[in-house]
Amino acid sequence: MNPYKEIENEILNASHILITAHKSPDGDSVGSSLGLLHFIERLGKKAVIGHPDPAPEFLQWLEGIDSILYMERDGEVLKNHFQKADLIFCLDYNATDRVGPEMQQLLKSTSAKKIMIDHHLNPENFVDITVSATEVCSTAQLIYELIEQSGHADLLSEKIGTALYLGILTDTGSFRFPSVQPRTHEILGKLLGAGVSHHLIHEQLNDNNTVARLQLQGYAMSEKLEILDSCHAAIISLTEAELTRFKAQKGDTDGLANLALSIKGIRIAVCLYEKEGKIKMSFRSKGQENPVNILAEEHFDGGGHANASGGISELGMDATLKKLKTLLPVYYKSDK
Structure with missing residues (x-):
């Protein structure tokens, strides 16, 4: 049976639908959640979105984002929705630990039917x-694909399309990653045909910087950038004190790894920033011959896509940097 048709049947037969996504939401998790919500509404059904925590400020312009419930703010209300739900969507994550401990427990204890729609390795x-x-x-x-292959391409709207365009745009690095397929561009064309104003989405994402965010980026590139010529790698590290100094908000460090990756000759970029005693890590790379997910998974309790992954370390900044600089030449040879 067409899995998308099966999902449509589950939506139509459900009485209480809950849409979930991973912790530290990005454009894809938010865009896919809202796109699915708006599609379900076009089918004549209702749904609720529940995320572990809020999206960064630069995503707050999306229509419908103010309706999302957050575990860290709306915990009791969201728990009630988990208890009432008979259908739960698990979007953009492949493991229950991606939603944080509180939501993970709710996912494990619910008797609702669960549907995963995701593109990460090893679900x-x-x-x-x-x-x-x-x-x-x-x-x-x-x-x-759910919308089209369930036979409802006619329900595509500007509201649905804007959310989905955002998700595709952000998870492909503005269509630069090798994961972009001919089918991706076919879909983008159909979203534009539904009335999506792609230039406005780019403006919302790229032309809403605060002065503090730009100052942080300038400081990171001028004072905290390290180049490892032997393995064509760039590293940016920011302590909690430095982030506080620049009044960094959630999402302000997003894009720093890509900025470092844009340097001529750089194939690997890693951004490290300190938060609540832990070191969060963002890995980016160019080319299929330079995967970063294996390094993140094997040494930094992380993983993700071949060219875009995340990780975490509890060693402290200095020790984490030392470990990273030891590993990079092992994983990425200078003759590549």
Whole structure:
């Protein structure tokens, strides 16, 4: 059976639908959540979105984002929705630990039918229906496939399309990653045909910088950038004190790894920033011959896509930097 048709049947038969996504939401998790919500509404059904924590400020312009419930703010209300739900969507994550401990417990204890729609490697078996397409660039693209392949392309709207375009745009680095397929551009064309103003989305994402964020980026590039010529790698590290100095808000460090990766000759970029005693890490790379997910998974309790992954360290900044600088020449040889 067409899995998308099966998902449509589950939506139509459900009485209480909950849409979830991973902790530290990005454009894809937010875009796919809102795109699915608006599609469900076009089917004549209702749904609720529940995320572990809020999206960064630069995503707050999306229509419908103010309706999202957050575990860290709306915990009791969200728990009630978990208890009442008979259908739960698990979007853009492949393991229950990606949603944080509180939501993870709620996912494990619920008797609701669960549907995963995701594109990350190695999905865990914790759902009833799985759509896992690791070759696809974004979960937002899979939500589009749900709409079209369930026979409802006619329900596509500007509101749905804007959310999905955002998800595809952000998870492909503005369509630069190898995961972009001919099908991706076909879908983008159909989203534009539905009335999406792509230039306005780019403006919302790229032309809403605060002075503090730009100052932080300038400081990071001028004072905290390190180049490892032997393995064509760039590293940026920011302590909690430095982030406080620049009044950094959630999302202000997003894009720093890509900025470092844009340097001529650089193939690997890692951004490290300190938060609540832990070192969060963002890995980016160019080319299929330079995957960063393996390094993140094997040494920094992380993982993700071949060219875009995350990790975490509890060693402290100095020790983490020392470990990273030791590992980079091992994983990425200078003759590549």
